[in-house]
Amino acid sequence: MNKEIEYHVPVMLQECIEALAINPNGIYVDVTFGGGGHSKEIIKHLGPKGRLIAFDQDPDAIHNAIQDDRFTLIHQNFRFLKNYLRLEGVKQVDGILADLGVSSHQFDAADRGFSIRFDADLDMRMDQISDLDARKVLQTYSEEQLHRIFGMYGEIQNAKSLAKTIVTARLTREIQTVDELKSVIQKHVPKGKDHKYHAQVFQALRIEVNKELEALQEFLTQTTAVLKEEGRLVVMSYHSLEDRLVKNFMAKGKFKGEVEKDFFGNEIKPFKVISRKAIVATSEEVLRNNRARSAKLRIAEKLNVEE
Known part of the structure; x- marks a missing residue:
């Protein structure tokens, strides 16, 4: 090939x-x-x-x-x-x-953190040099900011409650990896819609990270x-x-x-x-x-x- x-x-x-x-x-x-x-x-x-x-x-x-x-x-x-x-x-x-x-290629490179298929650090930077990565968005953005990006960029129906869950979860532990994020948000995923929901969340983060x-x-x-x-x-x-x-x-x-x-x-x-x-x-x-x-x-x- x-x-x-x-x-x-x-x-x-x-x-x-x-x-x-x-x-x-x-x-x-x-x-x-x-x-x-x-x-x-x-x-x-x-x-x-x-x-x-x-x-x-x-x-x-x-x-x-x-x-x-x-x-x-x-x-x-x-x-x-x-x-x-x-x-x-x-x-x-x-x-x-x-x-x-x-x-x-970017989805298939597990270490880039773009894909929901692999557990990896939440990166998602296209250029690999920016200060802002997905971990930083999840750790530092306010509940209102997270609500906005999940609602606008991911077109997620329950964006407000999703943002609240992430802000609450990070008080005890930083969300650093793909699997950790999926675990934190699991209760918000509609039954049988895991792939689509995760893809929307990741799309929203990727759009924000890369502006x-x-x-x-x-x-x-x-x-x-x-x-x-x-x-x-x-x-x-x-x-x-x-x-x-x-x-x-x-x-x-x-x-x-x-x-x-x-x-x-x-x-x-x-x-x-x-x-x-x-x-x-x-x-x-x-x-x-x-x-x-x-x-x-x-x-x-x-x-x-x-x-």
Whole structure:
């Protein structure tokens, strides 16, 4: 089995490539490099003058770097997109791809603390250098803060009582491992729904630890300046909070509220939405790769100034 498959099976690969509408001489950015599955396919469509720049904050992703003069891997979070492209001498690009899912590799690496399948220290940091990890969230956040992240990020029905239980439990013993957390919250798990409930709790913690929604908003905001006219923005999300941000931004150029209008009543927005409805994986792909089940792909094109 090759390393890419071990690391991460790229979701909706051909749909992503088609969505980018690749110009062989263009400059493209894969802001979530991971195992390099999408990047390797993009490179195949580039000519000698084409260029691909990838971002990934996970140190493990470096092992998958593509050995090609047209390829550059930047070891940073995509929230720093604009600044790091400038450092590479790039002001504008022809297309940007973002696959917002956690890679299979990160779930399968037991010591990273992402997975409910293994007992490990509660870490969940994508970059492995941040001061904030899942243990610190559980140990130091107030009951109100925990209630907020479990309710908003995990969409957990009993988020308030869950937060109270954690705050009470940590008075006697710090919650440090996956199994310790599962034991503390066991009474809140609906019967027969262990996997789903634990996944929601872990999702909420992961989003908070990595400030994922803030990073996504910062990244999306920068794409309006970074993309050339008619450049494509292609984003694949895996839960409703991300998808709502992406959908609103592509449609309005902002995350909430109505589209702004000029003096004459014309809408002022940076993108034309290419995918009116989110594109989802085929049933065949879902059978092959369960991670594709919740993926939603959205596509937008940077508008011409004249439009």
